[in-house]
Amino acid sequence: xxxxxxxxxxxxxxxxxxxxxxxxxxxxxxxxxxxxxxxxxxxxxxxxxxxxxxxxxxxxxxxxxxxxxxxxxxxxxxxxxxxxxxxxxxxxxxxxxxxxxxxxxxxxxxxxxxxxxxxxxxxxxxxxxxxxxxxxxxxxxxxxx
Amino acid sequence: xxxxxxxxxxxxxxxxxxxxxxxxxxxxxxxxxxxxxxxxxxxxxxxxxxxxxxxxxxxxxxxxxxxxxxxxxxxxxxxxxxxxxxxxxxxxxxxxxxxxxxxxxxxxxxxxxxxxxxxxxxxxxxxxxxxxxxxxxxxxx
Numbered sequence: 636x637x638x639x640x641x642x643x644x645x646x647x648x649x650x651x652x653x654x655x656x657x658x659x660x661x662x663x664x665x666x667x668x669x670x671x672x673x674x675x676x677x678x679x680x681x682x683x684x685x686x687x688x689x690x691x692x693x694x695x696x697x698x699x700x701x702x703x704x705x706x707x708x709x710x711x712x713x714x715x716x717x718x719x720x721x722x723x724x725x726x727x728x729x730x731x732x733x734x735x736x737x738x739x740x741x742x743x744x745x746x747x748x749x750x751x752x753x754x755x756x757x758x759x760x761x762x763x764x765x766x767x768x769x770x771x772x773x774x775x776x777x778x779x780x
Numbered sequence: 781x782x783x784x785x786x787x788x789x790x791x792x793x794x795x796x797x798x799x800x801x802x803x804x805x806x807x808x809x810x811x812x813x814x815x816x817x818x819x820x821x822x823x824x825x826x827x828x829x830x831x832x833x834x835x836x837x838x839x840x841x842x843x844x845x846x847x848x849x850x851x852x853x854x855x856x857x858x859x860x861x862x863x864x865x866x867x868x869x870x871x872x873x874x875x876x877x878x879x880x881x882x883x884x885x886x887x888x889x890x891x892x893x894x895x896x897x898x899x900x901x902x903x904x905x906x907x908x909x910x911x912x913x914x915x916x917x918x919x920x921x
Binding site (some may be wrong): 636639641642643644645646647648649651652653654655656657658659660661662663664666667668669670671672675676677680681682683686687689690691693694696697698699700701702703704705706711712714715716719721722723724725726727728729730731732733734735736737738739740741743744745746748749750752753754756757759761762763764765766767768769770771773774775 | 783784786787788789790791792793794795796797798799800801802803804805806807808810811813814815816817818819820821822823824825826827828829830831832833834835836837838840841844846847848849850851852853854855856858859860861864865866867868869870871872873874875876877878879881882883884886887888889890891892893896897899900901902903904905906907908909910911912915916
């Protein structure tokens with residue numbers, strides 16, 4: 636892509652279509668929102684209500700299964716930061732934040748935005764803004780993730 | 781049974797989509813948020829691709845009274861935009877920006893980088909537990 640040598644617009648769009656069809660299968664088939672933070676909390680028994688436990692478990696187990704199927708056929712990169720402390724702190728904040736805000740990139744971002752849900756539009760705008768602010772502040776402070 | 785199969789198919793396709801789109805790669809996701817650095821717009825194409833079939837799905841939901849293999853649509857109620865929503869989303873964004881991981885890619889990445897993915901997921905579970913036991917307002921019942 637001109638100006639953005641590392642961008643993958645086509646692979647991104649195709650992968651995005653797969654994600655959207657996956658969420659549509661969950662919605663039109665089972666009548667449920669394919670929100671990963673909600674499904675994950677349900678699997679752990681940490682949510683009130685939500686999808687049946689077995690449904691949440693099978694959806695959650697499918698995530699690494701699907702990634703493994705792709706990785707069996709081509710290189711799949713997952714570049715994590717080296718600091719384990721940073722990873723742990725980020726996971727903790729994501730765990731609290733997604734439950735408090737009732738959704739993450741899948742529930743609010745994909746399922747909510749496509750529904751034009753006002754809550755999801757506000758939530759997505761907010762986590763995009765604080766995400767950009769965090770990366771920018773780390774850059775200014777010279778912190779390498 | 782049919783609900784279980786659809787759940788597994790949905791999760792597997794979702795995870796495959798995360799891998800194909802590059803969203804399973806924390807460095808790439810973080811580069812999308814890095815607007816003052818070497819910005820990588822890939823995530824915007826992923827969102828466009830994902831929203832398209834879901835927008836159609838929501839139109840189908842309006843036309844149907846029930847899902848294909850369930851009794852009813854369990855769509856979220858239209859609750860107000862409140863401080864919890866804003867605070868939660870703001871916190872989530874901070875954690876997302878720190879390493880470039882949100883829940884879906886973190887769980888899918890178990891298949892690629894199991895050790896750091898598991899650490900993130902364990903911390904995420906602790907965070908969900910803190911929310912469950914310390915932050916949910918007591919129900920007046």
